[in-house]
Amino acid sequence: MTNTDVIVIGGGPAGLAAAIAAKKAGAEVLLIEREARLGGILKQCIHDGFGLVRFGEKLSGPEYAERFIQKFDEANIEALTLTFVTKIEKTPEGIRLTAVNRNGVVQLLSKALVLATGCRERTAKQIFIHGTRPSGIFTAGTAQHFINLLGQMPTKKCVILGSGDIGLIMARRITLEGGKVVGVYEAKSTPSGLTRNIYQCLYDYDIPLYLSKTVTRVFGDDRLAAVEVCSVDENMRPIEETFEIVECDSLILSVGLIPENELAENLGVELDPRTKGPVCDEHLMTSVDGVFSCGNALHVNDLVDYVSESGECAGKAAANFLRRERTEIELIIGKNVQYLIPQRLDLNAEDLKTVLYFRSREVLQKNSLILTVDGCDVYRKWFSVLRPPEMERVEFDFGPLGLTPQSQVYFRIEEVERT
């Protein structure tokens, strides 16, 4: 059996950053990747805009991945590719993994584990669309795989449902390759994707964006022939008199991403219903000692730069992991906060300098993030605008607060005068 300090599951941006950071911190590291090549989803994200925060450059996805793969290779980290983890168990000796690859079944043992398993797209089965079962209904990521990795155009004329970033990016990509995007339909009253993507992917190419409109039915025998669209009211209920038929050969879904945590759940890792990722402390350790989470498995990010950052945090902490008692307190979130990471603080940690990631619940102008401890304001940060699709990041050192297990640590977003 292979025995190592840190095993990282997933060779995308989070896993690569975690493995490099763990190795740098002195650990023996093994990375497991189910595909043949490292890089994760970045391999098919050929558009640019990656790495602006980290490198100050607009890189394409493969270029961003390449920079980390190069560091990974230079650090001489072992990677098992075409390897799929089927089982994880906690044993007295450490964390035991069972994986399958071309050599058969392999058993691995490690002191700490980093879950960098990314996220998965919501599919047609997870949203309620009525009608027949024709081909031509797929996720934006599948369309991206067809066009950018296989060089195959899956559509001539399509409707895109959902205004997530991948959907917007694919609207532009399909248009560039000569396909027609009839429109992007979003059931909510505000777009899900980044504002700049609405402009550079849709408006630049005269692709219409329909807000508060959704697809309710699909038609077609073998191949999709048309979809039924309609307006929805504020409770997302279809408005009868607005039904309309739109001819198309494909329906592309960009209706949300869900962190992939099947392995984590089998291990008994506690999940946060708000992020659908693990509940973590400031070192991104989950509720199971020695098991860490990062990247899109932790929560769905909009920028890869922060995926890498959380990978580095988890990787470094995994390398330094020592079995000890944790004294955890909850970071309670209140008004207008959709979610906050980390969800908990381990007061026994040497260093309480923490990177916090959060999203607002709705679009808010001129608001502040306010931290109170036992009812007293201790920190405020003003934001000219907060948008749910755009994650915010702040650094905060909880050390000087002298927190105790009884402390009530509470974050909220509120409209207050800028100070």
Added chain:
Amino acid sequence: MKELVCIVCPNGCVMTVNSDGQSITVTGNKCPKGEQFAYAEETNPTRTICSTVKTAFPYAPVLPVRVSAEIPKNRIFDVMCEINKVVLRQPIACGDAVITNVLSLGVDIIATSNILKQSS
């Protein structure tokens, strides 16, 4: 007066552009790049494009490419036509030019992946 969303970085500043035919003033931008972007939008809008070129290699039927610098917005589809004419028969590395000085725009089409080198 016109509202413009800056696409240079994820901040996506909402800017107000005033153009009186002679001078352009920009407000709402958090950094100088916003002003440059607004100025370009008013005079000669440019964009980056990313695409793929066909290859002769079955393990990677297409290779991702992008323009080495921004091109005029109204030439996007002309450049796409040139990109779609290419079939790579030799492995090239990330950063290598696939087309030099495309349509005499002073910009190259460069590979953005090492897949052909890594797998060969």
